[in-house]
Amino acid sequence: MSTELWYTERYEEHGAALSLRVREVLHREQSAYQTIEIFETEHFGTLMTLDGLVMVTDRDNFLYHEMMTHPALLAHPAPVRVLVIGGGDCGTLREVLRHPQVARVDQVELDERVTRVAERFFPELCERNSDPRARLHFQDGIAWVQEISPESYDAIIVDSTDPVGPAAGLFSREFYSACWRALGPQGILVAQSESPLLHAPLICQCQDRMATAGFETVDTLYFPQFSYPSGWWSATLGRKGISRDSFRPAAAHALEGLRYYHAGIQQAAMVPPAFLLRG
Amino acid sequence: MSTELWYTERYEEHGAALSLRVREVLHREQSAYQTIEIFETEHFGTLMTLDGLVMVTDRDNFLYHEMMTHPALLAHPAPVRVLVIGGGDCGTLREVLRHPQVARVDQVELDERVTRVAERFFPELCERNSDPRARLHFQDGIAWVQEISPESYDAIIVDSTDPVGPAAGLFSREFYSACWRALGPQGILVAQSESPLLHAPLICQCQDRMATAGFETVDTLYFPQFSYPSGWWSATLGRKGISRDSFRPAAAHALEGLRYYHAGIQQAAMVPPAFLLRG
Numbered sequence: 187m188s189t190e191l192w193y194t195e196r197y198e199e200h201g202a203a204l205s206l207r208v209r210e211v212l213h214r215e216q217s218a219y220q221t222i223e224i225f226e227t228e229h230f231g232t233l234m235t236l237d238g239l240v241m242v243t244d245r246d247n248f249l250y251h252e253m254m255t256h257p258a259l260l261a262h263p264a265p266v267r268v269l270v271i272g273g274g275d276c277g278t279l280r281e282v283l284r285h286p287q288v289a290r291v292d293q294v295e296l297d298e299r300v301t302r303v304a305e306r307f308f309p310e311l312c313e314r315n316s317d318p319r320a321r322l323h324f325q326d327g328i329a330w331v332q333e334i335s336p337e338s339y340d341a342i343i344v345d346s347t348d349p350v351g352p353a354a355g356l357f358s359r360e361f362y363s364a365c366w367r368a369l370g371p372q373g374i375l376v377a378q379s380e381s382p383l384l385h386a387p388l389i390c391q392c393q394d395r396m397a398t399a400g401f402e403t404v405d406t407l408y409f410p411q412f413s414y415p416s417g418w419w420s421a422t423l424g425r426k427g428i429s430r431d432s433f434r435p436a437a438a439h440a441l442e443g444l445r446y447y448h449a450g451i452q453q454a455a456m457v458p459p460a461f462l463l464r465g
Numbered sequence: 466m467s468t469e470l471w472y473t474e475r476y477e478e479h480g481a482a483l484s485l486r487v488r489e490v491l492h493r494e495q496s497a498y499q500t501i502e503i504f505e506t507e508h509f510g511t512l513m514t515l516d517g518l519v520m521v522t523d524r525d526n527f528l529y530h531e532m533m534t535h536p537a538l539l540a541h542p543a544p545v546r547v548l549v550i551g552g553g554d555c556g557t558l559r560e561v562l563r564h565p566q567v568a569r570v571d572q573v574e575l576d577e578r579v580t581r582v583a584e585r586f587f588p589e590l591c592e593r594n595s596d597p598r599a600r601l602h603f604q605d606g607i608a609w610v611q612e613i614s615p616e617s618y619d620a621i622i623v624d625s626t627d628p629v630g631p632a633a634g635l636f637s638r639e640f641y642s643a644c645w646r647a648l649g650p651q652g653i654l655v656a657q658s659e660s661p662l663l664h665a666p667l668i669c670q671c672q673d674r675m676a677t678a679g680f681e682t683v684d685t686l687y688f689p690q691f692s693y694p695s696g697w698w699s700a701t702l703g704r705k706g707i708s709r710d711s712f713r714p715a716a717a718h719a720l721e722g723l724r725y726y727h728a729g730i731q732q733a734a735m736v737p738p739a740f741l742l743r744g
Contacts, residue, residue, distance in 0.1 A: 457730055
């Protein structure tokens with residue numbers, strides 16, 4: 187009988203845990219910022235964790251990466267200049283680069299080692315990293331947004347970790363105000379905003395802070411994501427100078443290779459559960 | 466330091482597991498059909514398992530029970546006579562009885578002990594069991610549907626366990642044909658159909674079998690459900706003599722006390738992920 191190896195993430199404050207059976211540990215390193223680990227799981231492909239928390243698995247990352255990208259870019263009438271904050275595994279970057287209208291993507295990730303490890307173990311997610319439209323920067327995303335010239339981007343995607351440690355500032359009103367300033371007269375901001383079941387107050391706070399920062403309309407996108415706490419996740423989207431029903435269906439239909447998102451998801455994903463209906 | 470107690474459900478064929486931290490074991494019995502266990506969890510309230518599989522937790526059962534009930538009953542123009550197959554915890558029954566149009570509900574559950582244990586440990590789910598419109602029957606649901614007079618019901622809800630053991634027959638074409646016969650000229654069938662992420666072929670099979678059984682249009686409802694495998698669940702709905710856009714919004718708005726479902730969910734929940742778009 188061989189030993190069973192399991193990776194387990196405990197959601198301590200919710201008294202719950204998710205485990206994935208592991209074939210082997212492929213890589214483990216301590217970067218300047220965090221512990222990066224790579225596992226070969228039995229049924230979810232390759233798994234990356236940061237400080238013990240699931241970041242990405244081969245099997246279900248398409249849900250998160252597609253939903254972080256396509257609803258926001260398709261709601262913008264002409265997304266040419268895009269900024270990704272965080273997103274070190276490059277899965278969001280890959281989705282952004284599916285859009286032919288996009289001429290340039292700046293990706294600002296704090297920890298270069300996350301991207302280098304992803305290039306080695308998640309080649310599929312990194313397959314567009316050498317696209318000439320993509321520029322990878324390894325520095326603090328908050329400082330980047332504060333220092334950039336006003337109206338530099340059409341869309342900003344905040345693909346961050348949980349609101350603790352270095353990522354906490356990415357959930358602040360000040361940061362959203364800096365994003366508003368960095369967006370052109372028509373601009374869209376989308377930020378991952380945790381689990382509707384476990385973190386509903388954070389979602390409301392995120393909506394309120396985006397509104398206070400100047401975004402005229404704010405909606406939250408809801409979608410499944412097995413390997414994140416509760417299996418149900420969200421991203422919150424603020425619009426600047428864009429009407430609430432702005433959507434490019436022809437561009438949505440032209441996207442190929444997607445597994446979750448399609449034009450029908452655009453509105454459906456923005457319908458909140460009854461317990462998050464507001465006003 | 467006190468001992469930590471965890472309940473764990475392993476999804477063996479997917480190399481994954483969900484765990485909930487437990488304060489104490491409240492009840493354990495072997496019925497004629499299965500092992501029924503009740504746990505007091507730390508953050509998910511009371512938990513019922515059958516043969517080691519999560520059936521219901523206080524914290525998240527509202528998602529499943531609301532979605533098994535309201536989209537189907539609100540798609541029917543006049544749901545007066547309702548049949549629930551399975552549903553021993555009575556959470557679906559409670560949702561059905563919120564509808565003032567319903568004059569009678571037959572609930573046919575194989576294992577009376579599940580209901581008796583639920584009455585003791587889930588009083589909220591069972592709060593409408595004494596409603597004079599409800600009749601509890603403890604016998605085989607497949608035989609019930611085969612033996613009932615044609616056109617006995619307006620809606621049939623199949624709130625079953627997984628398609629193994631006694632519940633396997635509830636996923637067969639023969640059973641769906643018997644349901645079709647048991648429904649009036651206008652009738653609706655809804656059956657739980659497992660996880661989109663883990664069991665997509667079963668969902669397609671369920672759609673195909675309902676269509677073959679005579680249901681003119683078939684749609685699947687997608688919704689989050691943390692404590693079921695993958696955190697993402699589905700129910701498949703077949704319509705007999707009812708148009709695909711049939712919906713009673715005024716009746717939806719009149720429902721009180723719901724936490725997930727509202728009128729906006731009706732269409733949104735029927736939008737499939739791209740990987741389940743068919744035809």
